[in-house]
Amino acid sequence: MAAVQSMPGLPTNYKSIPKYEQVAETTTELDWADLVTLDLSKFDAPGGKEQLAAQLKDAVHNVGFFYITGFGLSQEEVDQQFAIGKEFFALPTEEKVKYRADLENGNYNGYRPKGSGEILPGKRDNVEMYNVYKFVSSVALSLPHNLLTVDEAPGMEREQPDIIKENRTEIERFQRHIAEDTVQKLLALISIILELPEDHLSKGHQYNDVSGCHLRYMIYRHRTAEENAEYQNLYSKGHTDFGSLTLLFRQPVAALQIRMHDGSWKWVKPYPGSITVNIADVLDFWTAGYLKSSIHRVVAPPPDQAHIDRLGLLYFLRPAVDLKLKALDSPLLERLGLTSKNAAASEITAGDWVAARVKGNQDKVPEGGKQEKAVLGGISAKYYD
Numbered sequence: 001m002a003a004v005q006s007m008p009g010l011p012t013n014y015k016s017i018p019k020y021e022q023v024a025e026t027t028t029e030l031d032w033a034d035l036v037t038l039d040l041s042k043f044d045a046p047g048g049k050e051q052l053a054a055q056l057k058d059a060v061h062n063v064g065f066f067y068i069t070g071f072g073l074s075q076e077e078v079d080q081q082f083a084i085g086k087e088f089f090a091l092p093t094e095e096k097v098k099y100r101a102d103l104e105n106g107n108y109n110g111y112r113p114k115g116s117g118e119i120l121p122g123k124r125d126n127v128e129m130y131n132v133y134k135f136v137s138s139v140a141l142s143l144p145h146n147l148l149t150v151d152e153a154p155g156m157e158r159e160q161p162d163i164i165k166e167n168r169t170e171i172e173r174f175q176r177h178i179a180e181d182t183v184q185k186l187l188a189l190i191s192i193i194l195e196l197p198e199d200h201l202s203k204g205h206q207y208n209d210v211s212g213c214h215l216r217y218m219i220y221r222h223r224t225a226e227e228n229a230e231y232q233n234l235y236s237k238g239h240t241d242f243g244s245l246t247l248l249f250r251q252p253v254a255a256l257q258i259r260m261h262d263g264s265w266k267w268v269k270p271y272p273g274s275i276t277v278n279i280a281d282v283l284d285f286w287t288a289g290y291l292k293s294s295i296h297r298v299v300a301p302p303p304d305q306a307h308i309d310r311l312g313l314l315y316f317l318r319p320a321v322d323l324k325l326k327a328l329d330s331p332l333l334e335r336l337g338l339t340s341k342n343a344a345a346s347e348i349t350a351g352d353w354v355a356a357r358v359k360g361n362q363d364k365v366p367e368g369g370k371q372e373k374a375v376l377g378g379i380s381a382k383y384y385d
């Protein structure tokens with residue numbers, strides 16, 4: 001078996017693991033969503049940021065999803081991460097559960113076994129996740145004023161399985177590139193859109209901040225046609241994400257869908273060399289709904305990909321846990337008359353919101369086709385079939 005090759009100048013201390021080959025794309029004609037693509041390599045060119053921000057404005061306001069390219073990670077580096085995920089999920093369940101995340105207390109750090117959540121009444125999911133939080137030692141951590149000790153921080157470092165330990169240098173380098181480069185550029189563009197200083201949103205999103213940011217390896221175990229029918233083809237119910245932004249590395253198995261304004265669902269096409277990005281709840285709160293935390297879901301792939309266990313690689317960006325959900329003072333929002341819709345809710349911290357949503361995901365689905373579920377402080381999250 002071929003070993004994962006090291007990139008020039010990158011550490012070579014990871015164990016030899018099989019190289020990950022991305023599967024072929026579907027040849028099925030699907031109703032694809034028409035999404036904007038931002039080439040982030042233009043960011044530092046003269047006028048580049050302003051151009052990119054102008055290109056992004058409508059997408060973040062009306063759709064909540066877009067693609068980025070030119071983000072400075074090669075497909076080979078991305079595939080190394082897919083290879084690590086694949087190795088981890090191939091471990092026996094009894095090994096994986098040793099690293100189970102404390103889901104009941106709203107902490108996603110570690111392993112989430114399949115069946116942890118319900119998709120339809122009495123029907124549990126077929127999804128496994130391994131979430132790797134930031135590698136920040138307690139010394140480097142910027143503790144927010146409302147946390148007195150590192151022990152109160154939502155589990156940053158934890159005991160990891162060998163496959164993560166052996167590849168830790170590379171995983172941390174990959175994570176840091178996203179957190180310190182890619183995401184910072186996106187936050188600058190969003191700040192420009194909101195007519196705020198360019199570094200405004202960066203402040204609550206530093207690698208050393210206490211936050212639930214994580215790199216996620218994910219696998220959707222394929223189901224038979226009969227099982228798909230029983231599950232109404234759903235692998236994950238329509239939902240919004242909890243934090244600031246979600247970055248989804250190219251996933252050639254078609255399954256992700258976005259809910260459009262008119263209630264229809266469109267497929268998200270995975271383009272080579274791209275990351276799909278979506279706005280999540282906290283940015284929606286901070287902008288009183290101007291930035292759209294869009295509803296999306298995962299469904300059974302088309303017939304030519306139905307037999308594939310769909311591997312995913314995602315980065316979840318979340319704000320420092322002590323930041324409140326109150327809407328930002330932005331000249332744009334002020335002109336539009338947008339302020340927090342719910343005064344009590346605006347005092348909730350991002351950390352409490354995210355933890356409540358993680359806990360809520362372990363609950364049973366709302367019965368009787370109800371589309372809303374109370375989360376915290378009188379605010380609900382929306383779920384759709």
Ligand SMILES: O=C(O)CCC(=O)C(=O)O
Nearest residue numbers: 241248255256296298312
């Ligand atoms: O697997 C995907 O394409 C999307 C996953 C997702 O929506 C999530 O994990 O929040």
Ligand SMILES: [Fe+2]
Nearest residue numbers: 239240241296
């Ligand atoms: Fe999601």
